Amino acid sequence: MTEEVKLFGTWLSVFNRRIEVALKLKGVQFEYIEENLSNKSPALLKYNPVHKKIPVLVHNGKPVAESLVILEYIDETWKHNPILPTDPYEKAMARFWAKYIDDKLWPALTKVWVSKGEEQKGVIDEIQKQLKTLESELKEKKFFGGESLGFVDIAANVIVWLVVAQEALGMEILTEEKFPVLHGWHQRLVDDAVFKECMPPRDRQLSFVKVRFGSSTPSK
Template identity: 50%
Template sequence: MANTKEVELLGFWVSPFVLRVEWALKLKGIAYDYIEEDIFNKSPLLQRLNPVHQKVPVLVHGGRAVSESFLILEYIDETWKHSPLLPRDPYDRAMARFWASVAEGKLLENAWIAMCSEGEEKERATELATEVLAHIEGLIKGKAFFGGEGIGYLDLAIGWVSHWLPVWDELGSMKILDPAKFPATAEWSGRFVEHPLIKENLPPRDKMVVYFRDRRRSWMMASKSHA
């Protein structure tokens, strides 16, 4: 196990990108110091460690910084090789990376747009997000986790679906994660958030609702002002 202070994580309490890194560290049993960032008033430390994007998460290991959550997950998996997150088979590894990227670029992005928009834009974004979720349904059907019997890379990559997406559905008056349409995904979602290490490391739902309601309002006001 790594000594505390050898590993540091700069994050933001409600960021699904940060949480997937925390989950990986917890699953691997890696001790780390957590540094909460104010993403609306970025610290000099964050700007120094991630000067290109100035975003969280940033993992600092032995004084060296790694940014971008998917890259951090792979760094963690390659550095601490016990309890591997990525599949051993090269094809399965490639597919895990592929679907993680698709879920990020198509499902997450469109779910956010759907929550923060109205009319045709909302309908189109909801449709696109649902299409991706249909593919994910096929991937998880008949499995406990995307990683097999245990949580793996793809579970961590799309774990936000289980805790964030229901909040976005509620605030956006939509139903992307519909258990009737996607029963296998819904079952996986419940199984994922009930895993002890995941359950103990989730942002409070009531606090999330307040935060994302404000973000939705700000996003929609900004969109209308630029229309």
């Protein structure tokens, strides 16, 4: 049977990037549909009526929403080049860390660019504690997934967004000096051939962040 795989996303979304990376790691051909989130398409609203958010994967007409759920669906549907470990305990741990990233790190990352002064310093402090926690999980491993990109690495691409945004806004949250382990991991991730293919041009990202968040007070 011919597979029909569609991905509804937006170019800058870290959640969308998760799905693009996973599909490319698996070598799954897909049609990408860029959404305008200020004027969502009837198709997006039909496929994700609960959250009305991207990304949505539509596989042979059946929609799946929520990026971590989609990643698991992809891994179970196309079994080659696994993203999640097979061992139940390791799998649970991968889910744990991906959930940590979404429940803790991402909310702080969305706050930091729109806060100012003391509040912003507090958020930066919170983010840096979370980055330290992730460093202790990564330890001396090449990737969270071991030798190659796995579920947690894909989820943790929110850190790539952090690095782009801090550069655009002249902030220093994740630096090589403060976070040598994560800095090395970040470099390996952005150098990965598949990941690279999924990244929008750096200049486009930088100018988007400057325009959108440029009025925030930089805190070092």
